[in-house]
Amino acid sequence: MSRYSAAGWAFAAPAMVMLSLFFFVPVLLAFALSLTDFDLYALANMDDLRFIGLGNYAELLQTPLFWKALGNTFYFVVVGVPLSIALSLGAALLLNGAASRLVGLFRTALFAPVVTTLVAVAVIWRYLLHTRYGMLNYGLERLGIDPVDWLGDPNWAMPAIILFAVWKNFGYNMVILLAGLQTIPNDLYEAARIDGANAWQRFLHVTLPGLGPMLLLVSILTMAGYFQLFAEPYVMTQGGPVESTVSVLYFMYEQGFKWWNLGFASAVAFILFVIMFAITAVQYRFAKARGVA
Amino acid sequence: MRSARSAQLVRVLLLVLLAGFALFPLLWMVSVSLMAPGEASQFPPPLLPDAPGFSAYRALFATTGIAAYFINSLIVATLGTMLSLAFNATAGYAFAKLRFRGRDRIFQLLLAALVIPGQVAMLPLFLMLKEIGLINSFAGVLVPVTASIFGIFLVRQYALSIPDELLEAARIDGASEGRIFLQIVVPALTPILVTLALFTFLGVWNDFMWPLIILTDQDKYTLPVALAALSREHVQDNELMMAGSVLTILPVLLLFLVLQRYYMQGLLAGSVKG
Numbered sequence: 001m002s003r004y005s006a007a008g009w010a011f012a013a014p015a016m017v018m019l020s021l022f023f024f025v026p027v028l029l030a031f032a033l034s035l036t037d038f039d040l041y042a043l044a045n046m047d048d049l050r051f052i053g054l055g056n057y058a059e060l061l062q063t064p065l066f067w068k069a070l071g072n073t074f075y076f077v078v079v080g081v082p083l084s085i086a087l088s089l090g091a092a093l094l095l096n097g098a099a100s101r102l103v104g105l106f107r108t109a110l111f112a113p114v115v116t117t118l119v120a121v122a123v124i125w126r127y128l129l130h131t132r133y134g135m136l137n138y139g140l141e142r143l144g145i146d147p148v149d150w151l152g153d154p155n156w157a158m159p160a161i162i163l164f165a166v167w168k169n170f171g172y173n174m175v176i177l178l179a180g181l182q183t184i185p186n187d188l189y190e191a192a193r194i195d196g197a198n199a200w201q202r203f204l205h206v207t208l209p210g211l212g213p214m215l216l217l218v219s220i221l222t223m224a225g226y227f228q229l230f231a232e233p234y235v236m237t238q239g240g241p242v243e244s245t246v247s248v249l250y251f252m253y254e255q256g257f258k259w260w261n262l263g264f265a266s267a268v269a270f271i272l273f274v275i276m277f278a279i280t281a282v283q284y285r286f287a288k289a290r291g292v293a
Numbered sequence: 294m295r296s297a298r299s300a301q302l303v304r305v306l307l308l309v310l311l312a313g314f315a316l317f318p319l320l321w322m323v324s325v326s327l328m329a330p331g332e333a334s335q336f337p338p339p340l341l342p343d344a345p346g347f348s349a350y351r352a353l354f355a356t357t358g359i360a361a362y363f364i365n366s367l368i369v370a371t372l373g374t375m376l377s378l379a380f381n382a383t384a385g386y387a388f389a390k391l392r393f394r395g396r397d398r399i400f401q402l403l404l405a406a407l408v409i410p411g412q413v414a415m416l417p418l419f420l421m422l423k424e425i426g427l428i429n430s431f432a433g434v435l436v437p438v439t440a441s442i443f444g445i446f447l448v449r450q451y452a453l454s455i456p457d458e459l460l461e462a463a464r465i466d467g468a469s470e471g472r473i474f475l476q477i478v479v480p481a482l483t484p485i486l487v488t489l490a491l492f493t494f495l496g497v498w499n500d501f502m503w504p505l506i507i508l509t510d511q512d513k514y515t516l517p518v519a520l521a522a523l524s525r526e527h528v529q530d531n532e533l534m535m536a537g538s539v540l541t542i543l544p545v546l547l548l549f550l551v552l553q554r555y556y557m558q559g560l561l562a563g564s565v566k567g
Contacts, residue, residue: 007470008393015384015440016399022436024406026414026421033417094308102305108553109312112319115549115556117499119517120538123524124322127531133336135321167314172560179561228410231501235521249412249502257506262416269413277408 038263056267088173180214385448488559
């Protein structure tokens with residue numbers, strides 16, 4: 001036994017050292033950093049560094065742009081996640097009943113946006129959403145709807161980014177949910193049919209309960225991903241117009257790497273982490289109470 | 294019978310619409326990238342180029358230095374993939390098949406740490422790398438991707454299925470642990486290593502926020518960082534930007550299409566942990 005013990009550590013150690021040095025240590029340091037006033041001056045000379053306790057957190061709570069960023073991020077998550085999952089589920093249901101030779105082809109087509117480079121497709125969408133010669137407004141005009149200044153109107157910028165994110169991401173959950181659908185035994189549907197359940201009732205009483213654990217997983221993963229909104233506003237709107245698309249991470253990036261308020265930015269990162277953690281825990285509890293996890 | 298057939302027809306129709314929604318932006322990107330300068334900036338927006346040509350690509354290579362960014366991306370993604378394979382294959386195997394003190398507890402800790410968003414580590418990591426002089430280097434880009442909890446998990450789940458008897462027999466024959474790993478374990482793990490390689494390559498190629506932070510000089514930019522900078526400069530130059538997007542997306546899309554089976558396997562394996 002002892003002989004293998006050494007080999008085990010030898011094989012695991014390189015990865016553990018890397019993870020410790022470049023992930024666990026920085027995470028702990030992030031908390032320490034958030035308790036200091038680390039800024040441009042400290043970057044030049046560490047003697048200028050002061051411990052200020054929860055000062056950054058107190059200041060954050062009084063920073064209107066932080067609240068705005070938090071609100072924008074919640075808007076993105078609360079609207080974007082259900083829309084994404086609904087489209088994923090719809091696509092998975094369509095695929096699940098389609099003739100098998102079509103499934104592979106459609107699955108690949110619907111999944112393609114997931115593997116594309118976020119920055120590159122954001123550039124495409126910025127053009128699609130262009131007020132004057134964007135394809136979307138052209139389509140709307142054909143339907144008799146006035147052009148919308150998608151990325152230039154504070155009321156429309158976030159919905160436009162949500163639309164883009166749904167397009168980019170729905171294929172991922174679609175594949176997971178499709179795998180889940182295929183595990184639901186056909187007998188259950190047959191039995192429900194014999195009992196006189198219509199399609200909607202079968203969906204409510206057979207499909208949804210059967211997908212329970214998968215839906216929980218998918219919603220946790222999607223929420224975690226959507227809370228990390230950054231590249232979309234960076235490329236498409238630069239946080240504008242009138243700060244309507246500044247997300248928490250965008251705010252953190254600007255504070256940390258544009259203004260070099262690294263202590264302050266660390267506090268932002270930590271608050272985001274705590275919020276994500278709390279919401280995941282709540283979802284898990286909720287699911288457990290209803291017996292799906 | 295007729296209703297069943299029409300239901301199938303509606304289903305296929307909806308799928309076609311959905312596929313159109315998914316693919317239209319990508320197809321239009323290719324179409325616009327083949328248009329002449331300024332052709333895309335009119336109303337109504339043209340669907341297809343009048344006379345398809347590569348002028349946007351020529352301008353892209355001549356004026357933006359995109360070839361260098363492409364090579365940077367290729368280097369970073371290739372190195373990242375190799376490092377990820379080396380670190381995560383060994384660790385994943387160790388967590389599945391070798392006994393060592395604290396193994397199960399460490400593994401639980403790793404799984405718990407999956408809830409920590411990577412961005413929390415970014416600010417201190419930047420300062421640490423500044424101390425050791427890795428800012429604005431490919432090494433700096435790669436530091437957070439070498440060992441990953443997801444990668445270790447992926448390999449471990451797969452390695453669990455390697456029969457212990459196979460490893461025991463090799464040990465009785467006097468094979469060293471290193472030799473067992475190279476000659477028995479790696480061949481057995483090949484499918485999941487392809488999956489891991491694919492995920493890492495796509496992940497590093499597509500990554501934006503960390504390279505944006507760590508790469509400060511233009512000549513070190515990867516494609517996404519360069520594209521984001523270009524899109525701020527060339528706001529009106531749609532053909533050029535679309536050509537840049539094609540160049541960025543095409544390699545990963547092709548890689549995905551060729552190795553799709555491995556990709557889906559990894560995606561589903563990663564989702565079982567819930």
